[in-house]
Amino acid sequence: MLDVQFIRSNTFRWALAVAAVLAALVIGLFGFIYWKIDDYLITRSDRMILVQVDFIALLPPEQRITAVEDHLKEDSRGVQFAGLFDPKGGRLAGNLERVPEQLRIDDPAQSVQAKRIRRDLGDPVIRAIGRHLSNGDTLVVGRNVDETSEISHVVGEALALGLLPAFCLCLIGGAWLSLRGQKRVDEVNQRVQRIIAGNLRERLPHRDVDEPFSRLAVIVNGMLDEMEAMINALSGVGNDIAHDLRTPLTRARLVLERGRTNAGTLEQLQQIADKAIAGIDQALAIITALLRLAEIENSRRSAAFGSVALHEMLREICDVYEPIAEDKQIKLCAQIAEKLEVRGDRDLLFEAIANLVDNAIKFTPAGGNVEIALARSDKETVVRVSDTGPGIGQQETEAVLRRFYRSDKIRNTPGVGLGLNLVSAIVKLHDFRLLIHPGPGGRMEIICPDVRRG
Amino acid sequence: MAKILLIEDDGETAEEITAELSDRGFEVEWSSNGVDGLDKARSLRPDAMIVDRLLPGMDGLTVIEALRKEQVRTPVLVLSALGAVDDRVRGLRMGGDDYLTKPFAVVELIARIEALLRRPVDNRETTLRVGPVELDLIQRTATRGDRTIDLLPREFRLLEYMMRRSDQLLTRAMLLEEVWNYKFVPATNLVDVHMGRLRHKVDGPGEPAMIHNVRGAGFILRSLS
Numbered sequence: 067m068l069d070v071q072f073i074r075s076n077t078f079r080w081a082l083a084v085a086a087v088l089a090a091l092v093i094g095l096f097g098f099i100y101w102k103i104d105d106y107l108i109t110r111s112d113r114m115i116l117v118q119v120d121f122i123a124l125l126p127p128e129q130r131i132t133a134v135e136d137h138l139k140e141d142s143r144g145v146q147f148a149g150l151f152d153p154k155g156g157r158l159a160g161n162l163e164r165v166p167e168q169l170r171i172d173d174p175a176q177s178v179q180a181k182r183i184r185r186d187l188g189d190p191v192i193r194a195i196g197r198h199l200s201n202g203d204t205l206v207v208g209r210n211v212d213e214t215s216e217i218s219h220v221v222g223e224a225l226a227l228g229l230l231p232a233f234c235l236c237l238i239g240g241a242w243l244s245l246r247g248q249k250r251v252d253e254v255n256q257r258v259q260r261i262i263a264g265n266l267r268e269r270l271p272h273r274d275v276d277e278p279f280s281r282l283a284v285i286v287n288g289m290l291d292e293m294e295a296m297i298n299a300l301s302g303v304g305n306d307i308a309h310d311l312r313t314p315l316t317r318a319r320l321v322l323e324r325g326r327t328n329a330g331t332l333e334q335l336q337q338i339a340d341k342a343i344a345g346i347d348q349a350l351a352i353i354t355a356l357l358r359l360a361e362i363e364n365s366r367r368s369a370a371f372g373s374v375a376l377h378e379m380l381r382e383i384c385d386v387y388e389p390i391a392e393d394k395q396i397k398l399c400a401q402i403a404e405k406l407e408v409r410g411d412r413d414l415l416f417e418a419i420a421n422l423v424d425n426a427i428k429f430t431p432a433g434g435n436v437e438i439a440l441a442r443s444d445k446e447t448v449v450r451v452s453d454t455g456p457g458i459g460q461q462e463t464e465a466v467l468r469r470f471y472r473s474d475k476i477r478n479t480p481g482v483g484l485g486l487n488l489v490s491a492i493v494k495l496h497d498f499r500l501l502i503h504p505g506p507g508g509r510m511e512i513i514c515p516d517v518r519r520g
Numbered sequence: 521m522a523k524i525l526l527i528e529d530d531g532e533t534a535e536e537i538t539a540e541l542s543d544r545g546f547e548v549e550w551s552s553n554g555v556d557g558l559d560k561a562r563s564l565r566p567d568a569m570i571v572d573r574l575l576p577g578m579d580g581l582t583v584i585e586a587l588r589k590e591q592v593r594t595p596v597l598v599l600s601a602l603g604a605v606d607d608r609v610r611g612l613r614m615g616g617d618d619y620l621t622k623p624f625a626v627v628e629l630i631a632r633i634e635a636l637l638r639r640p641v642d643n644r645e646t647t648l649r650v651g652p653v654e655l656d657l658i659q660r661t662a663t664r665g666d667r668t669i670d671l672l673p674r675e676f677r678l679l680e681y682m683m684r685r686s687d688q689l690l691t692r693a694m695l696l697e698e699v700w701n702y703k704f705v706p707a708t709n710l711v712d713v714h715m716g717r718l719r720h721k722v723d724g725p726g727e728p729a730m731i732h733n734v735r736g737a738g739f740i741l742r743s744l745s
Contacts (some may be wrong), residue, residue, distance in 0.1 A: 177586050340736065350623060351705075356703065385674055386700065388715045413703045485707060 085233050091178045092232065096225040105219070111193055111209045114176035118148075119195045119207045122353065127201045131159040137207075147180050147208035149191050157183075158203065165204055171196040180208060192440065245435015250279060266294045307356065318345030335455040355484040356363050374412045376449060377405045379419065380438050387423050394431040398423075401439040406447050408514045410496045420490040421485045422451040422510050430455035447514040459507020522637055523547045525566035527557035528599065529575055537570065541633070542679055554578025566594060568636050568655065570629075573600040573609065581608055584617070595636040606671070614695075627737040628629050631689040638688060640718060650686040650732060651744040653722065655679060674699070676717050682731070682741040691738035714741055 123134045134148045138161055149162030157163065165171075173195075180192045194208030225494035253271055260268045269290060272283035280428040318341070325338030384400040391398035408415075419438075425434045441448050493500045493512055503509035526548050528534040531552070549564055551557040554575040561569060561583070564582040584596050600609050609619050616639065621635040652665045659738050660676060662669040671679065671737045678699050682690060684688040692711040696702040700710065719731040734739045 343736075354705070385672070385716075386710060388706055389717055390710065392714055415705050420706060428708070455697075 068412060070448075076242050076244075080242035081236060081243065083199065085236030088236055092225065092229050093186070094440055096221055100221045103217055107214050107217070107372045108193060108211060111211055112195075115175055115193060115195050115207050115209055119197050119205060122148075122205055122207070127199070127203070130199070130203070130205070134159040134205075138231075140460055145210040145213070146204070147194065147210065149206045151204045152422075153202040153204075153213075153272065155204075160206070161258070162206055165206055169194055169206065170203060171198055178208070180210075190417050202399055208278040208458065224508075247279075254283070260288070261316050266290075266297060279338060280283045287520075307352070309406070312353075314345040314348035318342040318349075321465075322342055322481070325396050327463045355488070359484060359487055359491055362495060365495065371409050371411055373407050374406065374415055375405065375407050376415075376440055376447065379403045379416055380440050380449070383416070383420050383423055384411050384438055386420070387427060391427050391436060394430075396427055396430050399435070399437055401437060401441075403439075403441050405444065406440055408447055408496075408498075409517050410498075414492045414495070419449060419451070422512075424510055425485055426451050426453040426455065426510075429453070442460055445516050449512040449514070450509065450510075452507065452509040454460070455505075457508040457510050458502055463502045521545060521547050522567040523549065523564065524633065525549045525557065525560055525564060525567065525569045525594075527551045527554065527561075527575060528658070529553060530572075530662065537629065539550065540630065544630060546633075552576075554583045556581065557582050558586055561592065562590070562593065564697065568633055569594055569596045570633065571598050572595055573598055597632055597636060599624070600606055602645065625691075627689070627734075627739075628691050628693060631691045631694065631738060633688075634688055635685065636696065638685070648683045649681065649685045650741060652728065653679075655683055657686045664722060664724070664727070669721050671705070671718075671721065674714065675721070678714065678718055679722065686741045689740050690736050694738070710741075712741050 077388075102322040104377070117265075118137060122130055125133055130150055133148050133420070137148055138146055140146075147160070148156040149160030149161055149165070151165055152158055161183055163181040163183050166180060169178045170176065175193045175195050178194050179189055180194070181189055182436055190210050190212060192210050195204055196206045199205055241248060250271075257268050257270055266345055267286045272280035272287070274280060275342040311372040321338055321341045325335060329335040329338055380400050380402055384398060388398050423436065430436055430453040438449070439448075439450040439452070441450065487509075487514075488498050498515070499513040501511040501513060503511070524541060524722070526537055526541075527536055528537065528547055528629045529551070529552050534550050538550055541548045549560060549566065551560050554577045557571070558578065558661070560566075571583060573580045575583070579687060581599060584598070587594065596612070596617040598617065600619050600621050612619050618636060620629060620632060646656065648657065653669075654663050655676075656662070657680070660673075662671050662676065662679060675733070679694070681699050690711075693705070695711050695715075696705070699740055702710075715731065715733075719729075722731055723729045728744055730742055730744060732742055734740060
C-alpha cells in the first residue's frame, strides 16, 4: 500500500521524469562531443596525408622510393600506409600490396580498404589519397583511423560511468523528496484528524518559514487561530444564552410549582398563569432578539439600500418617543441642523436609532434630558444621541457591545441586553461606525461616512 | 358562523387552535398536509384559512399560490416559524393576507383572524363615524359630539385605524405594524403610552369610555351602541 502510494506520488514521478531528461541530455552531449572529436581527428589525419603526398610527389622520381620507405620507417605505431606503384600497378615501394580498388585517384582523402603486404595484420579501413605522378607512377598515402573508434570507446565508457550514478542520484533524490512529502502529508493528516475529532488547539507542524510547505502550514494555522477564536466566542454566546434563558424559565417554573400547591381560587391560578406566561415571553423575547441579530449579521449589503432622509427619520423617532420621555419627566428634543440623507436600509436604521433613544430614555433619571442630533462634520454625517444619565464608564465602552452584557448598575432594569449588539450589527452592515463616548452623560454616535461615487 | 380551514401538521398545535376557535364560535376544519388542505380549500370554500408555512408534501405558500391562480380569494393567515420570515411572507400583508410568527399568543391569532374576516370596507367617504366620534379625513379634524378633539398627526392615524376596525380587538403587534410601521418589537411599550394619550383625549371626563384596554391582549374602540 505504501509502495504503491510511493510510486504514484507526484514527486517521485517528477524525479523519474527529471532523471530521464537528464539521461537524454547527457547522451546527447556525449554524442556531440564524440562526433566533434571524430570529425577533428579525421580532418587532422587527412591534412597530414595531404602534406605527405604533396611532399613525396614533389620529389624527383628517383628519391620517391626512399622517401616512402623513410616515411614508413618513422611510424612506430604502424598506422601509416604508403605505396608507390608503376603505371602497370606493380609495387615499387611501401607496405601496400596494390592500389586499393575503391580509391579514386587525384581526389581528396577518402576511406578505403587497405591491402597490406603482410596479410597477418589484416586489412584495415584507412583514410587515403592517391595521386598520379608526372612519370606515370601512382602514389598512395594513407593512415589508419582506428584511433577514433578507440576514442569513441573511451567516450562511451565515460558516459556510462557518469550517467549511471547521475541517474541513480536522481532516483534517490526523487524518492527522498517523495517520501519526505508523504511523511509531511501524513503528519498534517494526523493533526487534521485530531482537529476534526474536536481538538481545536491542534496546529499544523512547520519548520522554517521560507519553505512553501511551511508557509502553507503557517497560513492554515492562522485560519485555525481565527476559527478557534470564533468558535470559542460562539460557545461563550451559547453559555450566555443558556444563562439568560434559564433565569426567566426558572422564574416561570417556580411560579407554576408554587401555584400548583398553593393556589386556592381561580383568580389566584390566573395570576400565577400570567406570571408564568410573562417569564416564558421574556425567554421568547431573548430568542427573537438573537435570531434577529443573526439575521442582520448574516445579511449582506442588500440591493434594497436606498436613500434615507435622516432628518425626517429623527423627527419621526422624536415624535414616537416624546410621550414616553414625558411620562418619565424627561425632556426629549431633536437638534436637526439640515436635511441630510445617507444610503441604507430605512427600517434597519430606524431600528438602530430608535434603540439608542429607547436606551437613553430608559437610563436617564427623571428630570433629565435626552437629545437627538443630526450634524455634518468632515465628509461624514453624524447621528448623536446624548443624555444626562450616568452614561457608560470608560472601562465599559467595549464591554457593552458584548452579547447580554448588562452593567451591574442597571441589572434591575428590564431588557434583553442585546440592544446595543443589534445597533452595532446594523451599523456594521452599513459600513458606518458606532462611537460610544464614556460617561458621565451618555453619548452615542453613528458616524456615516459619505459614499464615494463610482 | 364563519368557517375556517386550518392547515397545520403539528397535531397538538392544531388541537389547541381548533379548541380556541370553536370556543369563539368558529367552525373549524383541520387538515394536516398541503395536498389535502388544497383539496379542502377548493371543496369547502372556507371564509378564512390558517396555513402553516412548512408543511409535509406541499409548502404552505405553494398552497396559497395555487388557490390564487384559481381565483380563490379566501383571506389567509400564514403561520411562520421564528426567524424564517422572508420577503415572500412579508409580501402577504400587501395582498391583504397576514402572517404570524411562531410562537404566538392565542389572542393574537384570534384578533388577526377576526381582522381578516372583517376586512375594512375601503369606503371612499371622507368622514368616518363611530358612535359620537367623527373623523374628517380631509380637514384632519376629530370631534366627539360637539367637542373638538385636538390630535397630533400620529394620534390621528391611530384613531383612524381604530375607527376603521371598531369593535374589533387590535393587538399591540397589529398596531405597531400598521400605525407605526414598525418592523421590529421595540423594547419600550410604545403602544400603551400613545394609546393612553389618545384615550385621554377621546374619552373626556364624565364621558362613557370608548377605548378599552383588553388585559394582556390589546385595545378595542367600542361604538357605544
